Amino acid sequence: MANLIRTGLLMAVLTALFMAVGYGLAGGTGAAVAFVVAGAGNFVAYWVADRAVLAAYGAQPADPAAFPRLVALVDRLARKAGMAVPRVFVIDADQPNAFATGRDPAHAAVAVTTGLLGALEEAELAGVLAHELSHIRHRDTLTMTVTATLAGAIGMMSNLALIFGGGDERRASPFSGIAGVLLLVLAPLTATLVQLAISRAREYAADAGAAALTGQPLALARALSRIGEMARWVGNEDAERNPATASLFIVNPLAGTAFDALFATHPPLRERVARLRRMAQFDAAGLTG
Template identity: 90%
Template sequence: MANLVRTGLLMALLTALFMAVGYGVGGGTGASIAFAIAAAGNLVTYWVADRAVLAAYGARPADPAAFPRLVALVDLLARKAGLKVPRVFVIEADQPNAFATGRDPAHAAVAVTTGLLGALDEAELAGVLAHELSHIRHRDTLTMTVTATLAGAIGMMSNLALIFGGGDERRSSPFAGIGGALLLILAPLSATLVQLAISRAREYAADAGAAALTGQPLALARALSRIGEAARWVGNDDAERNPATASLFIVNPLAGTTFDALFATHPPLRERIARLRRMAQFDARAFSDQMESSDRI
């Protein structure tokens, strides 16, 4: 619940930033137009984002005859989680990775790369799939897609305003002059930081959800380690062409520099793995305490 409230507040902040940029460009009229654009953009995103993302990666439906292990695992884990079984897709890509998409649990899809299927054992693959199902269960795919759309729109509007300037209403507004220029520069940066805060928080929550669903946090930890190591050396051309979708993947698919890590869409892998290991230790201690209590009885 706390994560949902925080996500809602951050999305409201993104919308407010978008309206502020609109106000900086065209005063009250600009703010109204910005709000209308945000609402329309979110509506379009709600209905077509999953199809657009799957098409961008050339994802094809997983044939149960060709990928029996994958289809069976998704079916088993979805039923265990109390979810409608999502559509399953395969992407021809060497980089091991996976993502989930869809506007709600009833219209969801899970996509994995062929590289992932070849890199993980069954327990590790189950951990990755459970992570994606956790995103679906908590509607993270819609949240992250909407925030990416808003953040991109804020940046685009700010760039246009800096290039072409505003009208008479903007020049007479409180955002005129140096203050207006600062707003148009800082708003996209703020929007990016808000988007990253949402994405990072949801990754930690999905890791925890996957560990609870499979009961094997160490298997997911191993999978993250394998995927992260492979992603350092194996590129993902489709992701490089569509960087706004990077936050959907279980591990950042983009090549980057040390500076890029400041604006990474995912939490550090070392911290994610460390948290999963702590979960495994806690479960082991709890089991041991339970056995000791039984012995005393």
């Protein structure tokens, strides 16, 4: 329930930002049109954003015959967590990475890249999958997917507004030009900051949930380190075309790019690994104490 309330509030905030960009583009008329578009966007984002994200990355359903280890791991971990088994997808991409999406646990999906399957040992892969299942179990996927979709729409609309300028109502005031430009810059920036704050807060919790589910925090720590290192030199073209979706991944797929230098969609990888190592130390102390 808390996540549903939070998602509703986020939709309201992002709708207001959408209207602000509409006002910057065409005054009151633009704001009214933006409100209608945002309302439709909220509806679409809630019901089909997961399918849109999967399609954007060319994700294909994982064939159990072709990916038996992956399908079996997801099934085993989901049952251990006492949750519905999500759909499993594979993305043909060299960069090792993964994300989860879906409006609720009954309509969830986990997607992993072929690069991830080739780069990780079984215990490490289990840690990554458990991380994504934790997002699903706590309904983070709804919040993160909807926020990513609407933040991307705000950014796109702002770019169009900056290119084509405002309407007569905006140009009537001598201050409208400066105010409009500030509005068109600040609205997508604010949407991005809201999105990033949500993502950062939930990554730590999902790491902890994965460690508890697998009982192997060090395996997830190794996986994060390996994925982060490879992401520095193995690009993800689909993510670069859809930067608003970067926050969905377990590790930022835009690592090392100009976008990443300005905004971090995830908490520092070093801190995530350090927390997992401390968990392992506490577990060891509890077993030996």
